[in-house]
Amino acid sequence: MNERLSQQIAFLLEADKLKTVLRRTPLTDASRQENSAEHSWHLVLAAIVMAEHTTGTFDLLRVLELLTVHDLVEIDAGDTFAYDHGHLGTKAERERTAADRLFALLPPDQGARLRDRWEEFEAHETPEARFANALDRLQPLLQNACAGGGSWRNHEVTRQQVLRRMDPIRSTMPAVWPRVLEIIEAFCASGILREEADPVRE
């Protein structure tokens, strides 16, 4: 029991480091970048509030667990910007190595269980993972919109890139999709989201 408790405490203290991993998304007041721990809390809150907009049946507890652990691997692997295709290529391997280390801090049964939750989130296959991933797309969109363009503004992101990134919201929360389109169109109109580059440049 003592050894088990020590492992759990060591894991929780290690998890503290997620508070120092910075994302590209700013807070809504644009005062600073968001970190991955507070982002994870915000997604858990969003799941509780937005659950009624999902299609089909799902287990909300499981969604909250997926969201709580979904970014833990960033403690070692760092946050990978969704529109950075260079780093996206190495993301899976970096995160797998991180998962090997971090979940092994826990007692084996518990480490395996939480690693399964992380793998489930990454696989986008269960209704719970699809809803959790859709929230992980929606929340930064709302924050970017509130912060006047946020991470789009500084990284030459295109309308088509954002539409592809947001697509999981279309199927998972169809009632929310028109709102997503409104936001994207408004930022295209203001010039912050670029139109797709012409094919020659692609």
Add this chain to the structure above:
Amino acid sequence: MNERLSQQIAFLLEADKLKTVLRRTPLTDASRQENSAEHSWHLVLAAIVMAEHTTGTFDLLRVLELLTVHDLVEIDAGDTFAYDHGHLGTKAERERTAADRLFALLPPDQGARLRDRWEEFEAHETPEARFANALDRLQPLLQNACAGGGSWRNHEVTRQQVLRRMDPIRSTMPAVWPRVLEIIEAFCASGILREEADPVRE
């Protein structure tokens, strides 16, 4: 539906402000103070990991909901340091006023439901609220210990104050209590936690 969705989005964007509310507890690396949003995420993770140490039966989903909303009122009321008896006197009224405003941003049924969760946390009466409150005591203790004394170091906190503050852990997670006592005694031995002042000064 549109009005309902707009209210939910407005609430989620307002909730973003919890990321700017600073607590006295430092991160484990002592690099900065923790904010209440990332603290709430850490408690949700701790609930998932430490659930096996609680006595009696409880609903884990409800615990996660309590922890997710438990500090939202600090957006208006600020964080009240647990050992600051001056501010503790006005805490209940400040937080009630904050709850009146914040939960009213949501559609009425949902606002009432989440406000109930917050009131439940505050009342310490259900098994879920007792577990959630015990975690809210344990996590800062672990972080303070890891950060070399943390918020105790700068605020002349006594051994008896910490013991009283941690007492919910004793009944709710009895297996964890000896570890709590070890930490407190170590910080007394090193002089960071003071002994209770003599009665003349009290």
